[in-house]
Amino acid sequence: MLDIKVKSFKEFDIEELYNVLQLRSDIFVVEQDCVYLDIDGKDDKAIHVLGYKNDKVVAYTRIFKPGDYFDQASIGRVAVHKEYRKFGYGKIIMQASIKAVEEQFNKDEIKISAQKYLTKFYTDLGFKSMGDGYLEDGIPHIAMIRK
Numbered sequence: 001m002l003d004i005k006v007k008s009f010k011e012f013d014i015e016e017l018y019n020v021l022q023l024r025s026d027i028f029v030v031e032q033d034c035v036y037l038d039i040d041g042k043d044d045k046a047i048h049v050l051g052y053k054n055d056k057v058v059a060y061t062r063i064f065k066p067g068d069y070f071d072q073a074s075i076g077r078v079a080v081h082k083e084y085r086k087f088g089y090g091k092i093i094m095q096a097s098i099k100a101v102e103e104q105f106n107k108d109e110i111k112i113s114a115q116k117y118l119t120k121f122y123t124d125l126g127f128k129s130m131g132d133g134y135l136e137d138g139i140p141h142i143a144m145i146r147k
Contacts, residue, residue: 002059002089003052004096006104009044019057020050027079036137038077042069049100051080051093058084059093065105072111072145073101094125098146109147116140 012020024038045068051059058081064074075097080090101110114122116133119142123129127144134141 002087002092004093005050005052006096006100007048007050009046009048012048016050016057020048020060023057023060023079023081024077026081028077031082032139034137034139045069047100047104049093049097051089051096053084053089059089061093061097063097063101063104066107070111072109073105073107074111075101076112078112090121091125094122098125109145112144112146113141114144116142119144 007016021039028034028036028038042064043062046062046064049061049063050057060077060079061075062077064070064076066073068074069076075094078090078094078097080093098110102108110127112122112127113136114127117140119129122144125146127146130143130145132142134143
C-alpha cells in the first residue's frame with residue numbers, strides 16, 4: 001500500500017524536497033520531453049500530497065486553495081514514478097488529494113488542467129471536462145471540474 005503524507009512546503013526536509021523535484025523533473029521534463037519551468041514559485045503556497053513506498057516518494061501532487069492557482073481549489077503536478085504506475089497509485093494519490101482539498105480547505109469543487117490523454121482517468125474520479133482543449137507547454141490539455 002501507499003503511505004500518504006500531506007505537508008506544507010515548510011515541512012519538507014531537504015531530502016524530501018529533492019526527491020519530489022527529481023520525480024517531477026523525471027516525468028514532466030525528461031519523460032514527456034517538455035522544456036518548461038517546473039520550479040514556478042508556487043510550491044510555497046501549495047499543500048503537498050506525497051505517496052511513499054518503502055520510504056521513497058513514488059507519487060505526488062500539490063493542491064491549492066481557491067484563488068492561489070484557479071478561482072476554485074485545484075490539484076496539479078500529478079506524478080507517479082514510471083515503475084509504480086501499474087499498481088494504481090495514480091488513483092490512490094488523487095483520492096488522497098481530493099480528500100486533502102476537502103479537509104484542508106473545506107471545499108469540494110476542484111479544478112484541474114488535465115493532459116487530454118488522461119481524460120478518462122480523471123472522469124473516473126468524478127471530474128467533468130469543461131470547454132475546448134488547449135495546448136499547455138506544447139501538450140494537449142483540457143480543463144476539468146469536480147463538484
